[in-house]
Amino acid sequence: MKSNKHISDKSGFKVPKSYFEDFEIKRFDIEKHKQSSGFSVPENYFDDFEVKIPQQRKLVNLNEKQKSFAIAASLLLLLGSLLLGLILKSKPQQEFNFSKIDQSVIEDYLEYEMFMENDLYVENEDFFFKFSSKNLSQNEIIDNMDDSSLEQLIDY
Amino acid sequence: MEIEEEKDLINRLCSVDHAHKAFAELVDIYKERLYWHIRYMLKNHEDTDDVLQNVFIKIYKNIHKFKGDSRLYSWMYRIAKNESLTFLKKRSKILKISNEELQTHIVNNLESDVYFEGNQIQLQLQKAISTLPEKQREVFQLRYFEEMKYKDMAELLDTSESALKSNYHHASKKVEDYLKSH
Numbered sequence: 001m002k003s004n005k006h007i008s009d010k011s012g013f014k015v016p017k018s019y020f021e022d023f024e025i026k027r028f029d030i031e032k033h034k035q036s037s038g039f040s041v042p043e044n045y046f047d048d049f050e051v052k053i054p055q056q057r058k059l060v061n062l063n064e065k066q067k068s069f070a071i072a073a074s075l076l077l078l079l080g081s082l083l084l085g086l087i088l089k090s091k092p093q094q095e096f097n098f099s100k101i102d103q104s105v106i107e108d109y110l111e112y113e114m115f116m117e118n119d120l121y122v123e124n125e126d127f128f129f130k131f132s133s134k135n136l137s138q139n140e141i142i143d144n145m146d147d148s149s150l151e152q153l154i155d156y
Numbered sequence: 157m158e159i160e161e162e163k164d165l166i167n168r169l170c171s172v173d174h175a176h177k178a179f180a181e182l183v184d185i186y187k188e189r190l191y192w193h194i195r196y197m198l199k200n201h202e203d204t205d206d207v208l209q210n211v212f213i214k215i216y217k218n219i220h221k222f223k224g225d226s227r228l229y230s231w232m233y234r235i236a237k238n239e240s241l242t243f244l245k246k247r248s249k250i251l252k253i254s255n256e257e258l259q260t261h262i263v264n265n266l267e268s269d270v271y272f273e274g275n276q277i278q279l280q281l282q283k284a285i286s287t288l289p290e291k292q293r294e295v296f297q298l299r300y301f302e303e304m305k306y307k308d309m310a311e312l313l314d315t316s317e318s319a320l321k322s323n324y325h326h327a328s329k330k331v332e333d334y335l336k337s338h
């Protein structure tokens with residue numbers, strides 16, 4: 001219903017002509033009313049910030065005698081494995097199950113191996129991890145982990 | 157940082173004798189910028205601090221793989237972005253909610269966050285931003301809060317300036333519409 005009443009009968013106040021017909025909620029202009037994010041940091045956070053680099057595993061050079069010993073030990077281990085394989089072959093085989101993999105192995109994999117891939121960061125707007133030599137994606141691994149393991153991961 | 161200075165820093169980072177000192181220098185130069193990029197994505201200070209640590213550790217361990225195809229900061233920014241997105245994915249998996257629901261969850265937590273000192277408008281602004289699609293959210297925050305030039309943003313995100321302007325325009329309208337209706 002169109003109203004032309006721009007003068008109040010009782011108070012005597014008036015509004016511009018067609019004020020109510022032309023009335024619309026004005027857009028909140030975020031550029032004109034610039035806001036900061038509202039985020040803050042603890043006092044001296046940036047001054048005190050330091051990165052704790054985890055200690056790297058040391059590489060040990062072996063001399064000839066040590067090399068011979070290592071080869072002999074490897075051969076012995078290989079023979080032992082073959083023997084164990086033969087024994088286990090006589091028993092019924094258990095079906096492979098992802099959940100039976102030691103979760104610490106998966107965590108180590110995520111922590112130290114996966115992110116070290118050469119082509120980890122890809123020039124693409126969509127976020128995804130690319131594996132050059134592994135068949136499992138990170139998401140597949142995460143999807144196959146139970147919640148407690150993920151909680152541990154996220155708390156690292 | 158000039159290109160020549162950057163090359164010198166990278167060379168020192170890759171050298172056994174100077175790596176530690178050069179890394180401390182790198183952390184000092186970039187910690188604040190990287191922190192804020194991550195913070196705008198994660199909103200929470202403690203989470204940001206954790207992810208920032210991981211980002212620098214990955215930079216330290218992988219600096220020898222940096223081929224110089226882009227500026228050093230663009231490379232580090234991508235690491236920070238990927239780390240933050242991975243963190244969010246893990247969090248949504250744990251909470252058993254979608255990414256969109258997680259954004260709402262995070263922004264709702266701001267009201268009780270001691271490191272959020274925003275007023276009601278700033279809180280509403282954060283809520284509006286959380287409704288944006290990921291790409292628009294990223295562009296909006298880089299432009300609005302960090303006041304990054306489109307030229308620099310284009311290099312950082314490997315996207316044309318016109319596409320970024322369009323992204324920002326659409327994001328701004330959505331934010332304004334949200335603020336108007338809430």
